[in-house]
Amino acid sequence: MGWWAAMRDRFRRRRPPLLHIATDEGTGPVVILVHGIASSSVTFRELVPLLTPRHRVIAVDILGFGDSPAPEGCEYRLEDHVEALAATIRSLRLREPFVLVGHSLGSxxxxRLAASPVTRFDRRTRISRVVLVGPPVYLSPSEIGDRWVRARVNVYLRVYAFLRENKERTITNAAIISRMLPKGIFEITERNWTPFVKSLEHCIESQTLVSDIAILRVPVDVVYGSLDAFIQSGSLTVIERMRHVAMHRVEANDHLIRPRLARELAAVIDEDATGEVAATPVQDRANPSIASR
Known part of the structure; x- marks a missing residue:
């Protein structure tokens, strides 16, 4: 094989795969929906009908889940997920800035995508606003001053490690849970086991969400349920204090996007999904407020 052919093959192997676009419907300002771990774009089944009358809604399956590719040898680092999502968005050739919505791991x-300088200055990936739904915020225990919060975060991290280290039990229990939910909402199987455990370890357990949010130059909304078991009490405090972040607490809702949370989320997206950055400068944005519906 010649030098040029070798370089070409190497480039092709490194090219991020394009994700499966499960939904692309409606007209108007674009909203892109990104689901979380062990799930699929079905996550947004309650939300999509609320948005399509006024928006073009695009929902993707993240790398290794749903109908998206699971590349051999992929480590499912946050960078792997971000590169695949960015490549997919670029392939859409969007002409205007868009609202980017992430649920759970999708947050x-x-x-990270919005914080990346490469995508921030690429006209094809210009983000006007970020909406984070049920973000699993886990600071490193060494960075948590409150000993009670630190102890609870340690428990979560030990549970995640247990899930990764006990494959058969995790898959069996996941099958029981998934039977009680719409297909595609929560699935851990042999097919997506590697994406699940590696995304859990490399993204959720070892995360940079707080620092990524801190450097964003677009408005950020955080929407979460009061009964969300994946959001640790006290873990959102550091985000709440950021001036460009607005908090929206939805009573009587868990981690899933159920009808009550979907309505709140649609209202938040409609606040400014015109494809332009909010009129109020990010640094002067009002202090975070808690909304309940």
Whole structure:
């Protein structure tokens, strides 16, 4: 094989795969939806009908889940997820800035994408606003001053390690849970086991969400349920204090995007999904407020 052919093959192997676009419907300002771990774009089944009358809604399956590719040898680092999402968005050739919405692990992915200088200055990936839904914020225990919050975060991290280290039990229990939910909402199987454990370890357990949000230059909204078991009490405090972040707490809702949370989320997206950055400068944005519906 010649030098040029070798370089060409190497480039092709490194090219991020394009994700499966499960939904692309409606007209108007673009909203891109990114789901979380062990799930698929079905996550947004309650939200999409609320947005399509006024928006073009695009929902993707993240790398290794749903109908998206699971590349051999992929480590499912946050960078892997971000590169695949960025490549997919560029392939859409969008002409105007768009709202980027992430749920759970999707929150980590979209925050990193929006914080990336490469995508921030690329006209094809211009983001006007970021909406994070049920973000699993886990600071490193060494960075947490409150000993009670630190102890609870340690428990979460030990549980995640247990899930990764006990494959058969995790898959069996996941099958029981998934039967009680719409297909595609929560699935851990042999097919997506590697994406699951590696995304859990490399993205959720070892995350940079807080620092990514801190450097964003677009408005950020955080929407979460009061009964969300994946959001640790006290873990959102550091985000709440950021002046460009607005908090929206939805009563009587868990981690899933159920009808109540979907309505709140649609209202938040409609606040400014015109494809332009909010009129109020990010640094002068009002202090975070808690909304309940």
């Amino acid at each position: 980590l992915i979209v925050a």
